[in-house]
Ligand code: GDP
C-alpha cells in the first residue's frame with residue numbers, strides 16, 4: 001500500500017487504530033502524531049501516557065488487560081513507595097518506571113522528547129514513525145464545576161473523571177511548536193486519519209498546536225489532502241473513558257453525529273459504527289462522505305480490519 005498517511009492519536013483508542021494501520025502500511029508510509037497534553041511530572045519523573053501507550057502497543061509491549069502500562073509488569077517499586085508513605089494514585093510498574101527514569105534523565109540533559117521517542121522506538125523494534133505533537137510543554141487543563149481547574153491527570157486518574165466538566169484549556173498552545181518531523185510528515189502525506197481517540201482531550205490538543213491546522217491544509221481554502229476520522233462513540237457510549245460523559249456535561253448528546261460535528265470543516269470522510277446508521281443522512285448533509293462498519297476493535301484482527309476500511313475510504317477520496 002503506497003498511500004502516505006499521518007494518523008493523529010491519543011492513547012488507547014488511538015493506539016488500536018495506529019496498530020492496525022501499521023499492520024498494513026510500510027514504515028515509510030505511516031507517521032503517528034501523538035497527544036502530549038496528558039504529560040505531567042510524577043515522583044520527579046516526566047510521564048507521557050499517550051506516547052507510551054502508542055509506543056508500547058506498536059512494540060507489542062502493551063498490557064492488554066489495563067490498556068496502559070506494560071505486559072509482564074511487576075510492582076515492586078510501587079509497593080515500596082506505598083509502604084514509605086509516598087503517592088500511589090498514579091500507578092507505575094517496574095518496567096514502565098525504567099522508561100520514565102531514562103526519558104527524564106535525557107530530558108534533563110537537554111534532549112528533546114521527539115528524539116528520545118525515536119531512540120526508544122528503535123530499541124523496541126518499532127519501525128513506524130511515532131512523534132509527540134510538540135516538544136514544548138502544552139498541558140491540558142480541565143475546568144470542572146466542583147473543583148475548578150484541574151491538571152489533566154488530576155482529573156483523569158486521581159479524581160477518576162468524576163468532576164463535571166465545563167471546558168478545557170491547552171496551556172501554551174499559542175507558542176508550542178510542532179515537534180521536529182510533524183509538519184514535514186503532514187506536508188508529505190496523501191491523507192490524514194483522526195484516530196478514534198477522545199475528541200476533547202486527545203485530538204483537540206493536537207489540532208491546537210500552533211500552525212498544525214494550517215499545515216494540515218485544514219484552514220486553507222484550497223484543501224489538498226483528505227482528512228477522515230473514525231468515531232470513538234458507538235451507540236452513544238465511549239468504548240472506554242470519559243468522552244461520552246464529557247459531551248453530556250457540555251450539553252451535547254454523545255453520538256457519532258456529535259463527533260462528526262465536532263470535527264466539522266475538517267473532515268472529508270467519516271467512519272462510524274453500523275449500529276449508528278440513523279445518523280448517516282445528517283452526517284452526509286454536512287458534506288462528509290460516510291462509511292458504516294463494525295468499528296469495535298476487539299483484537300489485532302479487528303484493528304487490521306478497521307484499518308483496511310479506513311484506507312478503503314481514503315482511497316475513494318484521493
Ligand atoms: P486515552 O488517551 O487512553 O484516553 O485514549 P484515546 O483518547 O486515544 O481513546 C479513547 C477513546 O477510544 C474512547 O473515547 C473510546 O470510545 C475509543 N475507543 C477505544 N476502543 C475503541 C474501539 O475499539 N473502537 C472505536 N471506534 N473506538 C474505541
Ligand code: CA
Pocket residue numbers: 010011038049050201202
Ligand atoms: Ca490520553
